[in-house]
Amino acid sequence: MDRVSRRPRLSTVWLGGCSGCHMSFLDLDERLIDLAGRVELCASPITDYKEFPETDITLVEGAVANLEHLEHIRVVRKRTKILVSLGDCAVTGNVTAMRNMYGLEDVLTRAYRDTAAVVIGIPNGNGAVPRLLERVRPVHEVVKVDHFLPGCPPSADAIHAFLIELLEGRTTALQGRFG
Amino acid sequence: MSVKTLEIDGKMVTGMAGETIFSVAWEHGIHIPRLCHIGGISDVGACRLCMVEVEGQRKLQAACLTQIEEGMVVRTDTPRLKAHRKLIVELLMAERNHICAVCVANGACELQELARSMGIDHVRLRYRFPVFPVDTSNERFGMDHNRCVLCTRCVRVCDEVEGAHTWDVFGRGAGSRIISDLGEPWGASESCTGCGKCVQVCPTGALFDKGKTVAEMRKDRGFLKYIVTAREKKQWIG
Numbered sequence A: 001m002d003r004v005s006r007r008p009r010l011s012t013v014w015l016g017g018c019s020g021c022h023m024s025f026l027d028l029d030e031r032l033i034d035l036a037g038r039v040e041l042c043a044s045p046i047t048d049y050k051e052f053p054e055t056d057i058t059l060v061e062g063a064v065a066n067l068e069h070l071e072h073i074r075v076v077r078k079r080t081k082i083l084v085s086l087g088d089c090a091v092t093g094n095v096t097a098m099r100n101m102y103g104l105e106d107v108l109t110r111a112y113r114d115t116a117a118v119v120i121g122i123p124n125g126n127g128a129v130p131r132l133l134e135r136v137r138p139v140h141e142v143v144k145v146d147h148f149l150p151g152c153p154p155s156a157d158a159i160h161a162f163l164i165e166l167l168e169g170r171t172t173a174l175q176g177r178f179g
Numbered sequence B: 001m002s003v004k005t006l007e008i009d010g011k012m013v014t015g016m017a018g019e020t021i022f023s024v025a026w027e028h029g030i031h032i033p034r035l036c037h038i039g040g041i042s043d044v045g046a047c048r049l050c051m052v053e054v055e056g057q058r059k060l061q062a063a064c065l066t067q068i069e070e071g072m073v074v075r076t077d078t079p080r081l082k083a084h085r086k087l088i089v090e091l092l093m094a095e096r097n098h099i100c101a102v103c104v105a106n107g108a109c110e111l112q113e114l115a116r117s118m119g120i121d122h123v124r125l126r127y128r129f130p131v132f133p134v135d136t137s138n139e140r141f142g143m144d145h146n147r148c149v150l151c152t153r154c155v156r157v158c159d160e161v162e163g164a165h166t167w168d169v170f171g172r173g174a175g176s177r178i179i180s181d182l183g184e185p186w187g188a189s190e191s192c193t194g195c196g197k198c199v200q201v202c203p204t205g206a207l208f209d210k211g212k213t214v215a216e217m218r219k220d221r222g223f224l225k226y227i228v229t230a231r232e233k234k235q236w237i238g
């Protein structure tokens, strides 16, 4: 990765997804120990960071669904050498993007009024939750993506094979599929 | 009938006059991608995935519609053809709402498999997210227009094999839609016999058996060969 020999820095990011891709990543099981020896894990959804660190490889789970995702992925892109869309939500929008068939107002009304047991009102983005974007977008519609690993979720084997290829400097297209 | 000799991908092959490039190629182990073609019913050239290059012709030809000719030189797998096919599959994916993860046909869908076999790991075009209905009025089957690729296999099998002609195509361009009878819900169709042939030939998760959930729908196309052989050879063999 660098001329100074150091372990490549790996981060993972969680946008609008169900965390299934991260679970699949954790399903690497004992292979995680081997991987931990080969990379330096910098940031993940469970590490506490104020600023996203400079990273060699970042795996992104989830679609870009709200303002926070949008701002975050822009910073992540700037600080990442190789950005990877991990899983169908990041790659296609997937289930997260199914609301795109309807207007945002209709979706919010349905969720917070029509079907709510207690109607408090529709969150307006000023408080605790970030404002939703009008349209959910796959990551590559927002920033440049270097590699794609489709699947819902991609299997642990697929993630492992992909990372090993990448770490060993090969970028042969691996056969994945949507769904 | 006369025999014709031609070259496909550098291989000398023979076929009968009247046969298409597509079927002669398949008989010789050259598998041209396809979506609207299915053996046993007529061809319409709707999907353009089977396009090939024929030497001496500027335009690409749909292999499923083009008859073989003596001395023809055909190429089925050039970089140009591959690029076109890839784009067609991406266009189909972007045109309607293909959410494979929650689709009945996940893992057994011809469109999904085409994407995989072509190494499509993302769609370069913007998804349209159109609004399309799901018709669940039929007692046993469902029709999800979000997953329809307008191949018209359902239209042709219902007309040519079942003889009911329940389905047809309504509208134009991206707004086209498969309709039953004169646009009534499928369940209200008077012509449909409920045979299920359309469901079995549909390449995607658009037509499915009710009660099937994610990745449970598997299609059985055996009947088509059985019926067509019976018609042509007067023998009931599979």
Ligand code: SF4
Residues within 6 Å of the ligand: A179, B097, B098, B099, B100, B101, B103, B104, B105, B106, B107, B109, B110, B111, B112, B147, B204, B205, B206
């Ligand atoms: S029809 Fe095929 S491509 Fe479309 S969502 Fe279903 S599995 Fe995916």
Ligand code: SF4
Residues within 6 Å of the ligand: B157, B158, B162, B164, B165, B166, B167, B191, B192, B193, B194, B195, B196, B197, B198, B199
């Ligand atoms: S079930 Fe049979 S008759 Fe009815 S629409 Fe399908 S093919 Fe036609």
Ligand code: SF4
Residues within 6 Å of the ligand: B147, B148, B149, B150, B151, B152, B153, B154, B155, B178, B198, B201, B202, B203, B204, B206, B207
């Ligand atoms: S419903 Fe299925 S068979 Fe009919 S046109 Fe659509 S994709 Fe093709």
Ligand code: FES
Residues within 6 Å of the ligand: B033, B034, B035, B036, B037, B044, B045, B046, B047, B048, B049, B050, B051, B062, B063, B064, B065
């Ligand atoms: S298979 Fe020939 S045009 Fe569709």
